[in-house]
Amino acid sequence: MSEGATNLPRSRWLLVHAGAVFAFLYLPIAVLILYSFNGQGVGGFPPRNLTLDWYRILFADEPIWDAVLNSLQVAFAAMVIALALGVPAALALDRAQFPGKALFRRLVLLPLILPGIITGLSLLMLFNVTGTKLSLMTIVLGHGTALISVATTEVFAGLQKLDRRQEEASLDLGATYWQTFWRITVPNLKLSIIGAALLIFTLSMDEIAVSFFLIGRDNTLPLEIWGRLRRGITPEINAVSTIIFVFSLVTIVFWYRLRVRSEGGADVGMELLETSEGSAK
Amino acid sequence: MFSRAYKTAVAAPPLLWVSVFLLAPYLLMFCYSFWSVSSSRTIVHSWNLNNYEELLAKTVYWQTLLRSMWIAARVMLFSLLLGYPLAYFLSFYAGKRKDLLYQMVIVPLWVSYLVRAYAWKTILGSDGVLNTLLQYVHLTRHPLDFLLYSPFAVVLTLTHIYTPFTFLPIYAALEHVPRNLVEASHDLGATPVQTFWRVIFPLSIPGVVAGATFAFVLSLGDFLAPLLLGGPSGIMISNIVVSLFGAAYNWPLGAAISLGMLVIVVSLLFFSERLEKKWSFS
Amino acid sequence: MGHPTGPWTEKRLMVSPTTPAPAVTASIQSAAKPTLLSIRNVAKTFGRNAVLRNVSLEIAEGEFLTILGESGSGKTTLLRIVAGFETATSGELWMGDERLDRQPPYRRRVNTVFQSYALFPHLTVEQNVGYGLRVAKRPAAEIAQRVADALDKVKMTAHAKAKPSKISGGQQQRVALARALVNRPRLLLLDEPLSALDANLRRQMQVELKSLQREVGIAFVFVTHDQEEAMVMSDRIALLRSGELEQVATPREIYSRPATAYVAQFIGHTNLLKGDVRGGVVRGGSLSWATSLPDGPALFSLRPEHVRLAGTGGPPGLVRTRGRVLHQAFHGATELIRVECADDLVLVMRTASGGGALHEVDLEFSAADAVLVRESPERN
Numbered sequence: 034m035s036e037g038a039t040n041l042p043r044s045r046w047l048l049v050h051a052g053a054v055f056a057f058l059y060l061p062i063a064v065l066i067l068y069s070f071n072g073q074g075v076g077g078f079p080p081r082n083l084t085l086d087w088y089r090i091l092f093a094d095e096p097i098w099d100a101v102l103n104s105l106q107v108a109f110a111a112m113v114i115a116l117a118l119g120v121p122a123a124l125a126l127d128r129a130q131f132p133g134k135a136l137f138r139r140l141v142l143l144p145l146i147l148p149g150i151i152t153g154l155s156l157l158m159l160f161n162v163t164g165t166k167l168s169l170m171t172i173v174l175g176h177g178t179a180l181i182s183v184a185t186t187e188v189f190a191g192l193q194k195l196d197r198r199q200e201e202a203s204l205d206l207g208a209t210y211w212q213t214f215w216r217i218t219v220p221n222l223k224l225s226i227i228g229a230a231l232l233i234f235t236l237s238m239d240e241i242a243v244s245f246f247l248i249g250r251d252n253t254l255p256l257e258i259w260g261r262l263r264r265g266i267t268p269e270i271n272a273v274s275t276i277i278f279v280f281s282l283v284t285i286v287f288w289y290r291l292r293v294r295s296e297g298g299a300d301v302g303m304e305l306l307e308t309s310e311g312s313a314k
Numbered sequence: 315m316f317s318r319a320y321k322t323a324v325a326a327p328p329l330l331w332v333s334v335f336l337l338a339p340y341l342l343m344f345c346y347s348f349w350s351v352s353s354s355r356t357i358v359h360s361w362n363l364n365n366y367e368e369l370l371a372k373t374v375y376w377q378t379l380l381r382s383m384w385i386a387a388r389v390m391l392f393s394l395l396l397g398y399p400l401a402y403f404l405s406f407y408a409g410k411r412k413d414l415l416y417q418m419v420i421v422p423l424w425v426s427y428l429v430r431a432y433a434w435k436t437i438l439g440s441d442g443v444l445n446t447l448l449q450y451v452h453l454t455r456h457p458l459d460f461l462l463y464s465p466f467a468v469v470l471t472l473t474h475i476y477t478p479f480t481f482l483p484i485y486a487a488l489e490h491v492p493r494n495l496v497e498a499s500h501d502l503g504a505t506p507v508q509t510f511w512r513v514i515f516p517l518s519i520p521g522v523v524a525g526a527t528f529a530f531v532l533s534l535g536d537f538l539a540p541l542l543l544g545g546p547s548g549i550m551i552s553n554i555v556v557s558l559f560g561a562a563y564n565w566p567l568g569a570a571i572s573l574g575m576l577v578i579v580v581s582l583l584f585f586s587e588r589l590e591k592k593w594s595f596s
Numbered sequence: 597m598g599h600p601t602g603p604w605t606e607k608r609l610m611v612s613p614t615t616p617a618p619a620v621t622a623s624i625q626s627a628a629k630p631t632l633l634s635i636r637n638v639a640k641t642f643g644r645n646a647v648l649r650n651v652s653l654e655i656a657e658g659e660f661l662t663i664l665g666e667s668g669s670g671k672t673t674l675l676r677i678v679a680g681f682e683t684a685t686s687g688e689l690w691m692g693d694e695r696l697d698r699q700p701p702y703r704r705r706v707n708t709v710f711q712s713y714a715l716f717p718h719l720t721v722e723q724n725v726g727y728g729l730r731v732a733k734r735p736a737a738e739i740a741q742r743v744a745d746a747l748d749k750v751k752m753t754a755h756a757k758a759k760p761s762k763i764s765g766g767q768q769q770r771v772a773l774a775r776a777l778v779n780r781p782r783l784l785l786l787d788e789p790l791s792a793l794d795a796n797l798r799r800q801m802q803v804e805l806k807s808l809q810r811e812v813g814i815a816f817v818f819v820t821h822d823q824e825e826a827m828v829m830s831d832r833i834a835l836l837r838s839g840e841l842e843q844v845a846t847p848r849e850i851y852s853r854p855a856t857a858y859v860a861q862f863i864g865h866t867n868l869l870k871g872d873v874r875g876g877v878v879r880g881g882s883l884s885w886a887t888s889l890p891d892g893p894a895l896f897s898l899r900p901e902h903v904r905l906a907g908t909g910g911p912p913g914l915v916r917t918r919g920r921v922l923h924q925a926f927h928g929a930t931e932l933i934r935v936e937c938a939d940d941l942v943l944v945m946r947t948a949s950g951g952g953a954l955h956e957v958d959l960e961f962s963a964a965d966a967v968l969v970r971e972s973p974e975r976n
Contacts, residue, residue, distance in 0.1 A: 047402065047407060048407075054396045055418065055419075058419070058422045059422065061430050061433030061437065062433065064437055065425075065433045118327060118328045118331050119328070121324040121325070121328050122325075122328035124324040125321065125328065128316050129321035129325045131321070137332065140332050140337060143580075146527070146579075148579070149535070150556070150572070151576055151579075154343065154555070155340055156339050159335070159339040162342060174335065178332075185328075210316070210317065210320045242535075242537070242538065246559070258428055258432075259538075262428070262432055262435075263541075270429070270432060271436075274425070274426060274432075277429075278424070278425050281421075281424035282424070284424075285424060
């Protein structure tokens with residue numbers, strides 16, 4: 034929002050600090066990528082014998098690809114659930130008054146800041162009591178429920194920016210609520226909804242704390258990775274992580290360009306944290 | 315302008331869902347914490363305070379909880395020390411590169427938590443990148459073994475993971491500081507340092523509180539980093555819960571501890587919310 | 597409005613300060629045409645805050661009615677109740693024999709031109725205008741024809757394919773008008789539609805809007821806080837203050853016979869004279885004149901143009917006083933002069949410019965021009 038036009042004297046100290054923080058943030062990622070090509074496997078300095086072996090091993094590794102497929106399915110289903118409930122929840126928070134609204138808001142947003150273990154365990158108990166068999170489906174329910182918070186905050190932030198007169202004008206011109214929702218509200222919230230969808234998808238793909246407790250027979254990718262990490266250091270994990278990283282980067286760039294092109298949208302992560310400050314206003 | 319039917323249509327489905335999948339599980343957790351396990355490993359649905367008595371009696375729970383809070387506090391502090399100046403630099407000094415740099419802070423968030431924790435393991439291990447590098451340049455002769463499997467490794471990794479989370483709300487708060495206030499302060503004769511401490515910092519406090527809360531709460535509940543990098547001395551409270559729900563098979567006791575965590579977290583959120591309100595002036 | 601001398605004799609015949617009865621005149625006005633919308637005892641409270649209290653107003657077919665009021669007077673709330681965006685706390689709206697206030701906004705044959713136009717940013721000008729017809733599922737050919745006609749009427753055909761963000765404020769205004777009118781509403785509501793335009797464009801749009809209204813013959817309810825705009829455009833003005841109607845009358849009536857002190861001050865400049873009636877004589881400070889009012893305190897509004905520099909002689913019934921000039925404000929053709937008379941009385945007079953600097957002056961006005969007004973007590 035600000036132009037950064039203030040005339041502050043340059044600060045060398047701040048610049049050095051910023052450089053150091055970026056180095057800290059990117060060191061593990063650099064190591065990860067570098068050592069995915071390291072012939073010696075994990076560790077050792079300097080890396081030697083650059084090789085694509087780990088990628089070759091990875092592509093032949095069926096359990097990993099099964100897990101990737103599972104994760105994609107889970108992420109997609111969780112995204113659908115979280116949006117289907119998060120968008121109405123945002124609308125309700127924005128424009129309906131009902132008893133227990135404050136509690137509802139806090140409950141919906143709580144999983145955003147609550148350590149995953151609590152969400153995961155409480156759902157585990159629910160499924161246990163109701164006799165629900167743990168499977169990918171229970172993970173979907175867990176992710177979907179926890180990530181309603183993301184959809185709600187994103188869309189709620191979008192609604193705050195939406196000029197209420199747009200919808201009034203539509204009703205005024207004879208459109209019903211349903212027509213107004215699809216013709217005016219959704220197009221205006223397009224960016225928020227796409228942003229939320231991307232975020233939910235990514236968060237679900239990466240989620241482990243909730244899945245950890247709700248896993249059935251089939252692994253999601255993070256759990257498959259976890260299993261291998263517990264067994265010992267396995268360099269193909271570097272390879273699969275590098276691929277996911279590149280994939281994420283492409284998604285970010287795609288999102289960023291979409292946002293710039295339709296100007297005025299906000300940064301996904303920022304919206305999320307801004308509206309969730311303390312998670313429960 | 316919205317009819318009753320409209321409001322019902324948007325409020326009812328999420329209300330119902332949240333009641334079943336969030337509220338009910340929390341209540342269930344509450345119930346579990348008053349039940350117990352029989353010797354034949356089945357859950358006895360009789361109400362008692364045994365779990366809470368055990369928690370109060372055994373110091374291991376308290377020690378672990380305190381250690382977890384101490385780890386979380388350090389993560390929070392380091393995240394603020396890394397995140398705040400970075401946010402300040404980006405918001406006030408980065409000029410045209412602001413957007414790009416902002417995205418660069420976000421990007422690591424898109425790399426799997428697990429994978430980044432694992433990367434630190436490969437860096438810190440006794441035959442890891444750092445140790446072999448130190449030996450390679452002859453700074454040490456033997457690998458430093460305090461690096462991995464220690465609270466240090468856990469704090470380092472969690473700081474790495476939660477610094478962007480801390481950065482974001484602080485950056486948002488700084489971006490909301492009206493620039494003409496800074497100009498007014500300079501106009502009234504304050505130096506940049508005075509302006510920072512008297513104008514900019516006070517206005518950014520809600521962001522600091524939000525960021526600190528994120529770092530503390532999420533670190534407090536973490537169990538993966540300790541399992542991966544913590545070793546025996548880096549065990550945190552959630553690890554106890556995990557084992558109670560796993561091998562030790564004592565769900566009720568695990569539920570009691572989880573409930574305690576939930577209470578701690580919710581009260582922290584409550585206080586941070588109060589604090590943020592107190593320091594927001596718009 | 598601004599003649600310092602001359603028309604006062606006519607006025608004297610017209611004005612009877614004893615009977616300011618605006619409600620009567622207002623109903624005579626609307627009785628000329630059939631009533632379109634009847635607002636009956638509408639009240640609106642937000643929490644403990646009463647925004648509208650017991651507002652009743654009849655809007656006639658084809659009339660241009662302006663709801664005038666300061667910000668916070670409740671004028672926009674009243675408009676939103678008519679449009680259906682707010683629900684009145686009590687009271688009813690009737691359009692013919694149809695109870696309007698129970699209908700959702702999309703069933704009311706009422707359309708609105710919003711303050712900031714509320715054009716849909718993701719739709720083109722053409723799609724914006726066709727929106728109402730499209731959601732009503734009119735045949736495509738009819739939509740195309742009516743949209744084209746509407747755009748033609750507001751001279752926006754050339755910009756049919758543009759997005760709203762690419763056209764100027766004045767053009768957006770025209771599109772908003774076309775978008776509302778294309779649905780052939782029975783009543784068009786306009787919420788300060790000119791407030792976003794600069795002064796010149798605004799005057800031009802006032803004229804255009806008025807002639808468009810005559811052309812289409814649809815009743816307009818126009819909300820504004822600008823009294824000059826209200827005077828120029830309206831058939832009738834409904835002046836709202838703190839949620840209550842102060843007066844409903846034609847611009848001429850409301851100016852020459854304000855019902856209350858508030859109306860007199862809000863519309864144009866005025867002198868408020870506090871007086872005491874005793875035995876057929878009004879006394880207020882050093883001024884006094886004969887009256888037929890009963891005994892008791894009385895408040896009068898005296899327009900500055902009815903005060904003039906005293907000549908010699910003149911007809912009887914003129915009230916005279918003398919004072920020192922405090923300030924002379926040049927307004928082009930006329931100037932406003934503040935004169936301090938005896939007993940702390942300050943009179944403002946309007947006179948033709950060009951008299952040069954004045955110091956001590958003799959003033960006179962006709963007692964008949966001092967219009968009896970009601971006090972406007974504080975509300976809220």
